[in-house]
Amino acid sequence: MTSQTVERDDPREAALRERVRAGYQLEDPTQMTPRYRDVLVNTMHIAADLEVVTLPTYSPAIRTAPTLDDKIAIASACQDELGHAQVMYRLLEEFGYDTHHFLFERDPHEWRTFQMLEFPHEDYIESVVSMCYGDRAGYITTVDLEENCSFAPFARSLRKVNFExxxxxxxxxxxxxxxxxxxxRSRQRVQEAVSFYFPLCAAWFGVPDEMKKRTDQLAYKIRGATNDQMRQKWLSQVVPFSESIGIQVPAHFDEESGRYVLDYEPPIHLDEKTRTWDYDRRITWEEQFRIWKKGSRHKVPSISRLHHEVWGDDLW
Ligand SMILES: [Fe+2]
Ligand SMILES: [Fe+2]
Incomplete structure (x- = not known):
């Protein structure tokens, strides 16, 4: 049965969509319809995974951070991210999730990750670039959830997350x-890291709106903005920031449309080993979906580290 059929056939689903559109917020699972519950749980599940995978991504930079202050800054950001995951685990437990299994026993292939968070930072400069551009992308999505999510406990819990x-x-x-x-040298390294991260962050928001088939998140007001609206918000912040400093980014403000636009047409080819993009080499969306689904070559080793290193097996 497709979602379209459900929408037509199930008056309970339609009634709930109407209520949340009018601003009604749900407080507990008993108020949910099956479809609402699926969409919400899926959204929280992905959000939790994305918080946790930042840990192996940041960890190499803790070792190579130039000063003790920098090490502390990265370590405390990791601690924040784990705290964010913890908030989501507590909510997911209400829906039958077992946190220990979810975090420590689940097959790494089953984790839902986004490419932006899959590449272990090679140095501290890469970490700060990723915070500046990548955490901002993440922040835009979690602020949207805080402001719009019709499941009130999730929206409320994100206030602290967003503050951090x-x-x-x-x-x-x-x-x-x-x-x-x-x-x-450090200037060059910043530029190199931004050039690598920029397309990853722009892709964080997902496919262009016109390609999006599943619109349940919006219909059930789990979130409020579309992929392109959030991407535009991100561009409107990072492009002027970069330009004000002198960092080159593959995007600009288009006077005619009054919008920020990318200078390339995604999806484009990424050489994972050298971390370079070929802006002129377009790949098909099918290829892009395959790459996203499989994850980078770092995905499985990174999650396995979480399972087995000090705070994994030994801690438990
Ligand atoms: Fe976070
Ligand atoms: Fe963060």
């Missing part, structure tokens, strides 16, 4: 500026 994310973004901005102005 502003620190990550702020930390990123400050240190991106610092390294841009430190010396020629």
């Amino acid at each position: 994310e502003t620190f990550h973004v702020g930390h990123g901005e400050r240190w991106v500026r610092f390294f841009w102005n430190l010396n020629e």
Whole structure:
């Protein structure tokens, strides 16, 4: 049965969609319809996975951070991210999830990750670039959930999450500026990291609206903005920021349409090993979906580390 059939045939679903559209918020699972519950749980499940996979992504930078202060900054950001996951686990438990199994026993292939969070940072500069551009992308999606999600406990829990994310973004901005102005080498490294991260972050928001088939998240007001609206918000922040510093990014403000636009047409080819994009080499969306689904070559080893290193097996 397709979602279209459900929408036509099930008056309970239609009634709930109407109520949430009018601003009604749900407080507990008994108020949910099966379809609402599926969409909500799926959204929280992905959000929880995305918080946790930041840990192996950031961990190499803890070792290579230039000063103790930097190590502390990265470690505390990791602690925040785990706290965000914890908030989501507690909510998911109400829907029958077992946190221990979910975190420590689930097959790494089954984790839902986004490419933006799959590449272990090679140095501290990459970490601050990723905070500045990537955490900002994440923040835009979690602010949208906080402001719009019709499941009130999730929306409320994101207030603290978003408060902490502003620190990550702020930390990123400050240190991106610092390294841009430190010396020629660090400036080059900032540019290199931004050039790698920019298309990953732009893709964070998903496929263009015109391609999107599943619209349940919006119909049930789990979130409020479309992929393109959120991507536009991100671009409207990072493009002026980058330009004000002198960092080159593959996007600009288009006077005619009054919108920020990418200078390339996604999806494009990424060489995972050298971390370089070929802006002129378009790949098909089918290829892109396959790449996203499989995850980068770091995905499974990173999640396995979470399962087996110090705070994994030994802690439990
Ligand atoms: Fe987070
Ligand atoms: Fe963050």
